[in-house]
Amino acid sequence: MRSLRVLHGSQPKLARFFRSSRIGLSLVPFKLADIGEGILKVDVLQVFVKEGDVVQEFDKLCEVQSDKATVEITSKVSGKIQKLYVQKGASANVGSVIADIVVEGDVHGAVHSTPATQSAPSTPAASGQPASSRPVNGKVLATPATRRIAIENNVDLSQVTPTGKGGRTMKEDVIRYLEGGPVTAAPAPVVASTPTPSTPVVAKVAATTAYGVVAKVDRTVAITGIRKAMVKAMTEANKIPSFGASDEIELSNLMRLRGEMKPLFEARDKNLKLSFMPFFLKAASLALLQFPELNAYTNDDCTELLVKGSHNIGFAMDTPMGLVVPNVKNVESKSIFDIAKDLQELMAKGARSGFSPSDLQGGTFTISNIGSIGATYTKPVIFAPQVAIGAIGRMQKVPRFDAKDNVIKAHIINVSWCADHRVVDGATMVRFNNLFKTYVEQPAMMLMDSK
Numbered sequence: 001m002r003s004l005r006v007l008h009g010s011q012p013k014l015a016r017f018f019r020s021s022r023i024g025l026s027l028v029p030f031k032l033a034d035i036g037e038g039i040l041k042v043d044v045l046q047v048f049v050k051e052g053d054v055v056q057e058f059d060k061l062c063e064v065q066s067d068k069a070t071v072e073i074t075s076k077v078s079g080k081i082q083k084l085y086v087q088k089g090a091s092a093n094v095g096s097v098i099a100d101i102v103v104e105g106d107v108h109g110a111v112h113s114t115p116a117t118q119s120a121p122s123t124p125a126a127s128g129q130p131a132s133s134r135p136v137n138g139k140v141l142a143t144p145a146t147r148r149i150a151i152e153n154n155v156d157l158s159q160v161t162p163t164g165k166g167g168r169t170m171k172e173d174v175i176r177y178l179e180g181g182p183v184t185a186a187p188a189p190v191v192a193s194t195p196t197p198s199t200p201v202v203a204k205v206a207a208t209t210a211y212g213v214v215a216k217v218d219r220t221v222a223i224t225g226i227r228k229a230m231v232k233a234m235t236e237a238n239k240i241p242s243f244g245a246s247d248e249i250e251l252s253n254l255m256r257l258r259g260e261m262k263p264l265f266e267a268r269d270k271n272l273k274l275s276f277m278p279f280f281l282k283a284a285s286l287a288l289l290q291f292p293e294l295n296a297y298t299n300d301d302c303t304e305l306l307v308k309g310s311h312n313i314g315f316a317m318d319t320p321m322g323l324v325v326p327n328v329k330n331v332e333s334k335s336i337f338d339i340a341k342d343l344q345e346l347m348a349k350g351a352r353s354g355f356s357p358s359d360l361q362g363g364t365f366t367i368s369n370i371g372s373i374g375a376t377y378t379k380p381v382i383f384a385p386q387v388a389i390g391a392i393g394r395m396q397k398v399p400r401f402d403a404k405d406n407v408i409k410a411h412i413i414n415v416s417w418c419a420d421h422r423v424v425d426g427a428t429m430v431r432f433n434n435l436f437k438t439y440v441e442q443p444a445m446m447l448m449d450s451k
Contacts, residue, residue: 025104027082029097032064032073039066039357041093043224044086045147049099053081061098062086063147065225070353079103089151142169143320143353149174152222179217227322237381243421244379245429249437251395251411254279257443265337271344277315277369278339279446280392283439284367285311285331286449291432294424295364297385302422305387314363314383315343318373319350325383326355327363333451371395371413380418387420388429390436 032042042064049061056078063072083100086092140157142150146169150157153174160177162169223231258274265274288295288311297306314327326346328339349355366383371394380391393414400410415436419429439446 025102028077028079028101028103030061030075030077030099030101032092032094032096032098034094039094041091042066043148044088044090044092045070045151047084047086047088049081049084051081051084055079055081055101064092070225071356073098075101077101077103140169141167143171146171146174146320148224149219149221152220153178175217225322230323233383234381236384240382240384241421242382242418243426243429244416244418245426245433246377246414246416247433247437248412248414249440250400251276251413251440254440254443255411261336265340268337269341272337272340273344274340275343277343278336279440279443280367280369281313281315281328281331281339281343282334282336282450283436283446284313284365284390286439286446287432287435288365289332290435291428293428294388294419294432296387296423297364298387298420298423299385305423308364310362310364312362312364314366316366316368316370317347317350320353324350324355324360325363325366326350326359327366329362335450366390367392377414378416380416382418382420387423388432389418391416391418 043066044062045065046063047061048063049055049059055061055075057076058074061073061075063070079101081099082102085097085099092098140160141162141164142157147157149155149171150160155174155177157169157174160169160173163173164170254276258276258279262274265272292307293305295308295311297308298304299306310330311332312327312329313331314325316323316325326349328334328342328346331339334342346355346359349359363383363386365386366380366389368378368380368389368391370378370380370391374394376393376396378391378393380389382389393416395411395413398410398412399407400412402408415433417429417433439449
């Protein structure tokens with residue numbers, strides 16, 4: 001083959017082509033496509049290829065994390081990686097070139113990346129190979145939080161022995177690796193990392209105390225991705241003048257109904273677990289039909305109230321990525337079964353950090369089930385541009401008086417509401433709460449009014 005002559009333009013990130021007289025070849029700048037939600041920059045968690053690698057269409061190039069979700073970027077062409085412009089731990093702008101790929105044929109224009117569909121991680125097969133070097137499909141199983149710690153400390157995750165379920169590498173595994181292995185009573189040597197301009201300084205110091213316990217180490221963690229989005233959202237939320245209202249709700253009737261419905265749900269879908277949350281979301285939606293101004297957005301200067309037609313009710317979720325608020329779409333037109341199924345699918349995505357941007361966008365009202373962790377009362381923070389949010393505490397068994405003044409065992413939850421006081425008055429929020437409480441305490445009425 002004749003030697004190839006490369007034609008370089010004055011702007012190397014524009015479309016460039018080179019070809020021989022026998023075989024047509026093109027050098028294609030492969031760009032990071034817009035992944036939605038107005039995201040302009042992402043953090044690169046992993047790079048799966050290196051310069052000189054041959055890739056096929058739909059092969060994974062890298063994994064990136066925005067402040068909304070984590071996605072894998074796949075190639076849209078088949079060819080050879082001529083030049084890589086991204087590296088693990090760096091940031092990349094939407095529209096920037098990820099890689100130059102040499103492809104056969106005359107391909108005009110820059111190729112944009114395609115986010116890969118997230119799937120549940122596979123379980124590594126047992127083999128004689130050490131667990132620390134058994135990645136699945138060429139990728140070590142680890143959450144974004146774990147990968148972030150590894151990136152900040154220049155740790156190759158394939159060298160870390162995983163202890164999580166299914167061969168997953170946990171944050172504790174990386175910390176143990178940084179501390180020099182399993183904790184022992186013997187004094188460990190002092191090792192200091194070499195600081196670089198792009199790497200946070202982490203002092204890796206292990207010192208044995210008088211009780212034979214290895215002292216913990218200080219470490220610097222960058223605020224990126226979901227946490228960075230949380231900083232922005234909470235900063236904006238605290239600019240909103242808000243008010244709160246709380247009440248307690250008795251669940252005995254709902255508990256009986258749920259007990260009757262659970263075997264019916266399992267008969268239809270044996271993998272579907274029925275919690276109280278679908279009932280809470282449906283009760284909120286039915287109440288919003290009577291108080292539509294609570295299912296609304298405000299604009300930046302609070303001169304307009306956009307009342308939303310659909311009830312896309314979000315629920316705060318604690319995930320390996322941090323606090324995220326996915327939402328169940330169109331709750332007003334869904335049955336309890338449909339809502340339960342959507343909730344379970346979103347929770348499964350959260351467990352593997354696999355949300356898509358559409359799962360997190362478009363919420364119109366939010367309910368946080370803080371009681372699943374253990375709190376009884378809380379003051380929720382409005383998820384702007386929404387105008388109201390509720391938080392449900394843990395269920396308690398407490399003594400209460402019945403209609404005949406007899407002391408009975410009651411199953412109580414506490415609900416706390418917070419609303420934007422610029423557009424929502426206290427009376428409206430309390431009336432909404434009263435209707436929500438009626439639906440939860442008398443679930444037959446909820447079923448009667450459901451559409």
